[in-house]
Amino acid sequence: MSGEAQRRAPIGVFDSGVGGLTVLHELRRALGRESTIYLGDEARMPYGPRAAQEVLEFSKQAMRWFADPPGLATQQCKLVVLACNTSTAVALDTVRDLFDLPIIGVVRPGAVAAVSASARRHVGVVATEGTVRSGAYLRAVRDVDPLTRVTQVACPELVPIVEAGEASSPRAQDAVRRYCEPLVAEGVDTVLLGCTHYPLLRSAFETALGPGVRVVDSARTTALAVREVLESHHLLRDGDGATHRVFATGPRERFRAIARTIFGEELPTIEEAHLGS
Amino acid sequence: MSGEAQRRAPIGVFDSGVGGLTVLHELRRALGRESTIYLGDEARMPYGPRAAQEVLEFSKQAMRWFADPPGLATQQCKLVVLACNTSTAVALDTVRDLFDLPIIGVVRPGAVAAVSASARRHVGVVATEGTVRSGAYLRAVRDVDPLTRVTQVACPELVPIVEAGEASSPRAQDAVRRYCEPLVAEGVDTVLLGCTHYPLLRSAFETALGPGVRVVDSARTTALAVREVLESHHLLRDGDGATHRVFATGPRERFRAIARTIFGEELPTIEEAHLGS
Numbered sequence: 001m002s003g004e005a006q007r008r009a010p011i012g013v014f015d016s017g018v019g020g021l022t023v024l025h026e027l028r029r030a031l032g033r034e035s036t037i038y039l040g041d042e043a044r045m046p047y048g049p050r051a052a053q054e055v056l057e058f059s060k061q062a063m064r065w066f067a068d069p070p071g072l073a074t075q076q077c078k079l080v081v082l083a084c085n086t087s088t089a090v091a092l093d094t095v096r097d098l099f100d101l102p103i104i105g106v107v108r109p110g111a112v113a114a115v116s117a118s119a120r121r122h123v124g125v126v127a128t129e130g131t132v133r134s135g136a137y138l139r140a141v142r143d144v145d146p147l148t149r150v151t152q153v154a155c156p157e158l159v160p161i162v163e164a165g166e167a168s169s170p171r172a173q174d175a176v177r178r179y180c181e182p183l184v185a186e187g188v189d190t191v192l193l194g195c196t197h198y199p200l201l202r203s204a205f206e207t208a209l210g211p212g213v214r215v216v217d218s219a220r221t222t223a224l225a226v227r228e229v230l231e232s233h234h235l236l237r238d239g240d241g242a243t244h245r246v247f248a249t250g251p252r253e254r255f256r257a258i259a260r261t262i263f264g265e266e267l268p269t270i271e272e273a274h275l276g277s
Numbered sequence: 278m279s280g281e282a283q284r285r286a287p288i289g290v291f292d293s294g295v296g297g298l299t300v301l302h303e304l305r306r307a308l309g310r311e312s313t314i315y316l317g318d319e320a321r322m323p324y325g326p327r328a329a330q331e332v333l334e335f336s337k338q339a340m341r342w343f344a345d346p347p348g349l350a351t352q353q354c355k356l357v358v359l360a361c362n363t364s365t366a367v368a369l370d371t372v373r374d375l376f377d378l379p380i381i382g383v384v385r386p387g388a389v390a391a392v393s394a395s396a397r398r399h400v401g402v403v404a405t406e407g408t409v410r411s412g413a414y415l416r417a418v419r420d421v422d423p424l425t426r427v428t429q430v431a432c433p434e435l436v437p438i439v440e441a442g443e444a445s446s447p448r449a450q451d452a453v454r455r456y457c458e459p460l461v462a463e464g465v466d467t468v469l470l471g472c473t474h475y476p477l478l479r480s481a482f483e484t485a486l487g488p489g490v491r492v493v494d495s496a497r498t499t500a501l502a503v504r505e506v507l508e509s510h511h512l513l514r515d516g517d518g519a520t521h522r523v524f525a526t527g528p529r530e531r532f533r534a535i536a537r538t539i540f541g542e543e544l545p546t547i548e549e550a551h552l553g554s
Binding site: 079093096102103104108121139142143145146147229232233235 | 356370373379380381385398416419420422423424506509510512
């Protein structure tokens, strides 16, 4: 790609479902002139309970889609955000090795945000089973600060609740309260929402944890990391006319309903995508 | 340890030989009130050409020594710097899992320093064979900025040259010039000295690379990372009376001669240490 074509190219965002739309939202706030392409693997969500090998395979299929988007030859991305924590935890290094695409994950920006926010340096991480099992947040936090304590809690019920459109239900509040109990007992002062679906449950977390605990997510810091990288390579897009496309595998009706709670009336059309063989 | 005992505890520094003394030197500049314990595994250097499994085993032995330093019960460290790039590249995550010691490696601080210094974001990394083979710098640089290009060169001759006390010899200059040729040909604008021995060859690198290329190392940024972590945990030592001890396995005469070129007259006594079973 020429410099000008590269500047005009969109930023890709991938997630296992709707959760990554919270990252897309922050990206569009931080980088209003950029075009974007979102891909949600709605048909196969949630990734959290799946075996690492399967998450790796699905993540490779998604990056292959971004490297050569079917029918979108002129829409090759200049950078892709792996907005799924489980994918980042399991697959980031491998897909970076395999594809000639600059890829940014959400685990490191999340770890940086959590350590910065934590006054007493005791951080709770709530995430999917796959992310917790991978130990990716333990490693990322230790890399930023090896003296920060980390308490992890796997929350397998939460992604299905969000994807069912029940983020504001009593069932959601009840589940969040149960998952927060060990964090409150351990005395963490900051909780990182280590799954891109969880910002949709932020108020439930804030209520369950009480006013003494800060709740942070990786969406904002990831968007800032993307801006910093594009800026330093003179790859920010200038001018108007940015385009936004959203693709989903599987049922698009449910996807649209949840997306509307994030984007309100600005929701773009949701197009169909196919992953895998 | 109580808070006061922890603040008074020394900082540990480990290297395969004398190279880590360049990190110790920067630590003492940045943190003049801290006590230090240095351990150089002189008897088994260089680590660079060894198999990963062997480097891992030696690194575990060293961290076990720091966790319970023989005859130094009152000298448990509050933090240990794994100042050997090869050990960091191969063993950091494992020893962090195994030992209840906060451990800081040199790869990430080095990657941060290199990306920050590089105007055109094309970085050369010179390192041992083990470090190059591990891909640790490729991963660390991509984590900071996935669009920065990295060209790696393994330099197997350099550690033996430094350890032989020949860092200023024509042989050293010749070897450095050969290793720099592909970096000059590729047009890197910054070279990271990805081995703690190489700062002793800095002027040879600067001559071989020419005035258009910046030469950075991880010693300074690692020292600043240590200060930042200790500060944020209120673990900086106050008051006078810091003590400094240097231990080496194997031949201490050669070690002393090279250490003198780094520390001049302030060289502490070099004591004997044993690692392994």
